[in-house]
Amino acid sequence: MYSMKSTMNTNGEGDYMAQHFFELPIAMTDIETTGLDCIVWRADEHEVMKPEAHHEIIEIGLVLFDPTSLKIINTLDVKVRPMRIHLANPKALEVNGYREEDWKNAVSLKEAMEKYAALTKESVFWAWNMTFDWGFMSNAFGETGVENRMDYHRFDVMSDAIGKLRDKGLRHFRQSAVAKFLGVPEEPEVHRAINGAMVAYQIYKKLNA
Numbered sequence: 185m186y187s188m189k190s191t192m193n194t195n196g197e198g199d200y201m202a203q204h205f206f207e208l209p210i211a212m213t214d215i216e217t218t219g220l221d222c223i224v225w226r227a228d229e230h231e232v233m234k235p236e237a238h239h240e241i242i243e244i245g246l247v248l249f250d251p252t253s254l255k256i257i258n259t260l261d262v263k264v265r266p267m268r269i270h271l272a273n274p275k276a277l278e279v280n281g282y283r284e285e286d287w288k289n290a291v292s293l294k295e296a297m298e299k300y301a302a303l304t305k306e307s308v309f310w311a312w313n314m315t316f317d318w319g320f321m322s323n324a325f326g327e328t329g330v331e332n333r334m335d336y337h338r339f340d341v342m343s344d345a346i347g348k349l350r351d352k353g354l355r356h357f358r359q360s361a362v363a364k365f366l367g368v369p370e371e372p373e374v375h376r377a378i379n380g381a382m383v384a385y386q387i388y389k390k391l392n393a
Contacts (some may be wrong), residue, residue: 205337210251211307212341212388214380215317216243216280218272222323237327239273241320242266242282244296245377247385248303254389258303261378263290281374294328301325305333312359312384314340341384341391348391359383366390 219239226236246260265287266272272282291299300321311317318338325332345354345362354365359380363370368386371379 205308205335206251208251208335209248209257209307210310210388211304211334212247212249212381212385213309213311213317213321214245214377214384215241215320216282216375216377216380217241217276217320218266218269218282219276220273220316222320237268237323238271239276240264240266240268240271241293241296241324242287242290243280243377244300245379245381246300246303247378247381248307249385251308254393256385259378259381260299260303261376262296262299263287264293264296265290267293279375281376293324294330297324297328297330301330301333306335308335309338310341310384310388312341312380312387314338314343341388344391345387359387362387 217239221238222240223235224238225233227233242264244260244262244264246258247256248258248260249256263286309318309321322332324330342357342359342362346357349357349362349365354362360370362368363383363386366387368383368390371383
């Protein structure tokens with residue numbers, strides 16, 4: 185239940201101060217991908233099942249904010265250059281509006297993860313659907329070798345919304361439905377990661393103000 189934050193005392197000696205994870209900045213994250221499966225399992229020539237990279241991240245959005253004041257500390261909006269676009273699910277590309285010309289200035293996955301890691305050190309990962317987003321982000325940290333310096337706790341806004349709104353008449357918990365119920369402007373039809381992260385942040389604010 186604690187994150188260990190390194191500090192230095194007046195003698196220059198290393199010291200450690202325990203800090204509750206709920207005092208750490210919240211890294212509200214949203215991603216756009218080329219499909220639902222970051223890895224697939226396939227049998228090799230010896231019939232041994234092995235993981236194989238499949239769908240991939242093509243955009244990362246981040247809203248980093250203080251958990252007490254709820255004020256935004258920083259944001260990140262970065263397009264990622266796809267390396268396996270031939271494996272993309274056409275429906276996924278329709279949802280996120282991927283067009284090759286719009287990604288001409290996209291960066292490598294490693295560069296994107298370095299940018300993300302630099303902003304999220306000693307923060308807590310949140311997303312609308314944490315299972316999906318963290319699955320891809322965890323895989324991306326491993327694939328690129330970028331060090332993940334976030335706290336190990338992870339949460340999703342959808343669960344928070346279900347716990348706080350299920351007794352208030354709301355029966356559908358898609359992000360758009362929750363946003364509408366709370367009076368938060370919905371994400372545009374063509375999804376962008378930064379828009380998804382910002383809507384999740386606004387919903388979090390409504391739920392925890």
